[in-house]
Amino acid sequence: xxxxxxxxxxxxxPCTRLFKVxxxxxxxxxxxxxxxxxxxxxxxxxxxxxxxxxxxKQLLALPVxxxxxxxxxxxxxGFDGTQLVNPNDSTxxxxxxxxxxxxGSRVVRVLYRRGSNSNLLFMxxxxxxxxxxxxxxxxxxxxxxxxxxxxxxxxxxxxxxxxIGISGGEPTLYREGLLEIIAKAKQIIPEKPLHLLSNxxxxxxxxxxxxxxxxxxxQLTWGIPLYADNADDHDxxxxxxxxxxxxxxxxxxxxxxxxxxxxxxxxxxxxxPRLPELAHFIFRNMPFVQHIALMGIENMGLAKKHxxxxxxxxxxxxxxxxxxxxxxxxRGLPVSVYNLPLCVLEPSLYPFYRQSISDWKNLFxxxxxxxxxxxQCAGFFKSHSSRWQSRGIHPITATELGTYARRAL
Amino acid sequence: xKLISRWKLLIGQAVAMLPAVATSMxxxxxxxxxxxxxxPQTTDEPLVFKNTLNSVDAVNIYAAHxxxxxHxxxxxHxxxxxxxxGGYSAPRAYTPPPAPTPRTTYNxxxxxxxxxxxxxxxxxxxxxxxxxxxxxxxxxxxxxxELSLLIMRVQMALMVKKYYTGSIDGLMGNGTRGALMAFQMxxxxxxxxxxxxxxxxxxxxxxx
Numbered sequence: 168x169x170x171x172x173x174x175x176x177x178x179x180x181p182c183t184r185l186f187k188v189x190x191x192x193x194x195x196x197x198x199x200x201x202x203x204x205x206x207x208x209x210x211x212x213x214x215x216x217x218x219x220x221x222x223x224k225q226l227l228a229l230p231v232x233x234x235x236x237x238x239x240x241x242x243x244x245g246f247d248g249t250q251l252v253n254p255n256d257s258t259x260x261x262x263x264x265x266x267x268x269x270x271g272s273r274v275v276r277v278l279y280r281r282g283s284n285s286n287l288l289f290m291x292x293x294x295x296x297x298x299x300x301x302x303x304x305x306x307x308x309x310x311x312x313x314x315x316x317x318x319x320x321x322x323x324x325x326x327x328x329x330x331i332g333i334s335g336g337e338p339t340l341y342r343e344g345l346l347e348i349i350a351k352a353k354q355i356i357p358e359k360p361l362h363l364l365s366n367x368x369x370x371x372x373x374x375x376x377x378x379x380x381x382x383x384x385x386q387l388t389w390g391i392p393l394y395a396d397n398a399d400d401h402d403x404x405x406x407x408x409x410x411x412x413x414x415x416x417x418x419x420x421x422x423x424x425x426x427x428x429x430x431x432x433x434x435x436x437x438x439x440p441r442l443p444e445l446a447h448f449i450f451r452n453m454p455f456v457q458h459i460a461l462m463g464i465e466n467m468g469l470a471k472k473h474x475x476x477x478x479x480x481x482x483x484x485x486x487x488x489x490x491x492x493x494x495x496x497x498r499g500l501p502v503s504v505y506n507l508p509l510c511v512l513e514p515s516l517y518p519f520y521r522q523s524i525s526d527w528k529n530l531f532x533x534x535x536x537x538x539x540x541x542x543q544c545a546g547f548f549k550s551h552s553s554r555w556q557s558r559g560i561h562p563i564t565a566t567e568l569g570t571y572a573r574r575a576l
Numbered sequence: 577x578k579l580i581s582r583w584k585l586l587i588g589q590a591v592a593m594l595p596a597v598a599t600s601m602x603x604x605x606x607x608x609x610x611x612x613x614x615x616p617q618t619t620d621e622p623l624v625f626k627n628t629l630n631s632v633d634a635v636n637i638y639a640a641h642x643x644x645x646x647h648x649x650x651x652x653h654x655x656x657x658x659x660x661x662g663g664y665s666a667p668r669a670y671t672p673p674p675a676p677t678p679r680t681t682y683n684x685x686x687x688x689x690x691x692x693x694x695x696x697x698x699x700x701x702x703x704x705x706x707x708x709x710x711x712x713x714x715x716x717x718x719x720x721x722e723l724s725l726l727i728m729r730v731q732m733a734l735m736v737k738k739y740y741t742g743s744i745d746g747l748m749g750n751g752t753r754g755a756l757m758a759f760q761m762x763x764x765x766x767x768x769x770x771x772x773x774x775x776x777x778x779x780x781x782x783x784x
Contacts, residue, residue, distance in 0.1 A: 195733045196629070198725055198784050208725060225735060228744045229728060 168530045168549055171280070173259040174273040175235075175251040178242045183269040184249070185278065185316065186212035186233045187323045190262040191226060201263075204322030204355040208232075212251065214262045218243055235260065251275060265323045267316070278316070279324050285525030286324070286331050288317040288348060290338035296366050297406040298392075300433055300477050302467035302550075305336055314344030321348070321355050331356070333363040339370065346378055353384045360386040362429075367391040367417030368410055375417075379424040388427040388457065391418060394438050396448035404437050415452075422455045429458040435477040439484035446491035450498050459495055461488060462523070463506035465548045466555040474554065481511045482559040492519050509544040509571070511559035517574040524548060538562035540571070629782045630773050636783050637716050638726050639772040722784055727752065730771055733779040734759060 187202055189211045199206045212233035215223045224245075227234075233249040236242075237260070240253035251268065254275075260266055263281030268274075279286050290313055294305035324331075331352070338345050352361055361384060369375075391414065395401040398411035421428055430449055432438060438445070442461070449459060463481060464470060470477060492502045496519070504516055505523035512520060528549040535541050540563045563571075630636070718726070724746030731752055734740035740755035753769040760767045763778045776783060 191732060192736075195729050195736070196780050197782055198729050200782060200784060207721070208728075222735060225741075225744060226732070 169280075169527055170256070170259055171527050172274055172276045173254055173256045175255075175268075175275050176240070176242075176253040177268055177270075177273060177275075178250040178252065179247070180249045180268055180270050183267065184232070185265060185267050185319050185323060186210065186235075186249075188212045188214050188235055188260060188262050188264045188266060190214045191222075193262060201325065202322060203324045203326040206322060210323060212249075212266065263325060265320055278320050280527075281325055283526055284330070285527060286329065288320065288331060288333045289313060289335065290317070290333060290345065290348075291336035291340055293340050294335065294337040294366075295340065295368060295407065296337070296410060298433075298469070299404055299406060299437070299473045300435055300464050300468075300470040302465040302470060303336075304468045311341060311344065314341055314348065317344075317348050318351055321351050324356060324359075326356070326358070328358045328360075331359045331361055333361060335364070337366055337369075338363060339365050339368075342369070342378075346382055349384050349387060350382050353382065357385065360388065362388050362390055364390045364431075366405065366410070366414060367421070368407075368413035370417030370420050371413040373420055373423075376420050376424040379421070379426060388429055389421055390429045390431050390460070391421075392431045392433065393418075393445070393449070394432060395441060396444045397441075400437065400441065404435075418453055418456075422453070428453075428456045429460060430456050431460045431462060433462050433464055434479075434481070434484060434488070435464050436479040437477065439479055439487055442484065442487040443490040443494060446494045450495060450500060454498075454500070456500065458501045458503065460503050460505050460523075461492065461519075462504075464555075465506065465550065466552060467548065467550045478555065480557050480559070481507055482557055485511075485513045485516070489513055489515060492516060506545060506548070508546065508557070508560060509540055510538070510561050510563050511557045514570045514574050517571045521545065532556075532560075534560050534562060536562070539565050539568050629777050629780065632773065634773055634783055635716075636771075636773045636776070637718050638723060638776075638783065639770050640717075718784075726771065726781070726784060729781050730756070730776070730779060733781055737779075 187206065187210055189201060191213065193201055194211070194213070199208070202210070208230050209232040211231045212235045213226060213229065213231045214235050214237065215226065216236075216238050217223055218234075218236050218239050224243075227243065227246045231248065233251065234243065234246055236250065236252045237254055237257040242250040242252050249268070254260065260275060260277060261281065264277050265279035267276050267278050291310050292303075292306040292308060293310065294301075297305065333345070333348070349361065349363075352359070367389070392405075393401065393414060394404040395411070401411040401414070402408050418428060430453070432442070432445065434442075446459075449456065464477060488504065492504065495502045502519050503521045503523070504512065504519045505521055507520075509517075509520065522543065522545045524545050524547070529546050530549050530551070531541055531544070531546045532551065535544070535546070538544070727748050728744050728746040731740055731742070731744045731746075734752070734755045735744070737759065739759045740752065742749075742751040742755075756771070756775065757767050757769045759765075759779070760769070760775055763775075765775055765778060766772075773783070
């Protein structure tokens, strides 16, 4: 787990800026081609880990707008641009990353981390639902500026294949901006698959169909949550009357626009009991979906507040999970199980098991020290606490590993 | 049910029967599996081929830029496209660089073809029109900014290799050219003071 933000002493920063961090050796080799889109030297933060060397002093003449000195606690004289020095944690920002800095704050946030499995275009903090287990409670603020930031971020990413997420909040609230971002991604980073998390409610408006067909991104997948096979339960989980109907219309409109769709189910006391029925409902009514993800709950944000209503020990829904997963699997719908530690999972579910937790918030606990399968386990969210810990947590022995491994054959 | 779904069912059943068949095998593997070290072995690494960065026939529009003085006469621009044997060869996949914003003191040729005779920097008409649509072939030249950036990268590379101690200014002056020639001599390359493709490869600089 490596956090996405830390603090530096920031010198001479006139306005909010995005910088691509680059080491001199990479600048020599690749130049601005290190960025996927348009970039110039002024977009770079030059990474100087030996600022006292003669070579580094020569480099101060480069017309870069920023220096990043990971090992130094004072700024260098003789450089006019921005300088980032004296980091609280020098491992957070690395060459290849894209960072954002603002005047009046010491915080340096990593917007894009080279090699990470979970890079994200964050669209907004606003949302039109208020899910009981929301890990990132929405804020009612005007944050349209995220659109501009993301458009620029796309330019500064590394070229190459890797998945990029688009999330919020509810990204479709900024419809024009979202479509612009998808179109730009298609142009600048066409090799990167996009995974867009949306509740699908606004797509009940059929004018989305033409817009999405016009953009026609070749590798865009919509991750749409569906929590029940009936309106009552679903609307209660997302705390929005009418949401079930809107999401279903949205799903059909997305299908009409030839979009790739993933259904996401967060497993809780509210959703687990009718999981087999939900699987049946999905197979009957939306056989066009590409993937169904059955996901353990993240004990963050609103989930903490609704502990009593949500918490169920994963051991107690393994039967339902098994039924749902196999029901869909034998009918040709791909299924995955996310966000659960391997030791609480029925071995029969192992074929569907994925290491799913984003690297920057993934950790293992003390009980994992002697476990034989930590390298294949999804582990825990960094927010993990004993209140949310299954009674099934235990180190898996080598013999037990055999039971799981045979299932994967 | 669609045919494909039937296949999936069939395959699913076949796979379901597999464990029974493979049980003995699985038991035999269990001990071995438990003792396996999952960390990557060095022998698992793929073969690494030497990366030459730029292919021999890469389009290098920067090779012609030797120094400022070289631009006084148009003749100095002749035949620096590697493998072209003189004259113009159409780039195979060239996308024009963005419009230039003058930043350096680079001067365009003063006596040259009519279309850019009056321009102090390289005009869009010279670079942006596709070669195939032109009646008389014209050379593709880099924008000022791109050229200056490449020279800076070459200066940095020469500095790392201890051939250059001057300033990193993006100008192909005598110091830079001299360092380039010294490097070329030591590397067994043709000593011409130009940023040709083989010199850039030896320096580890990819053509933009």
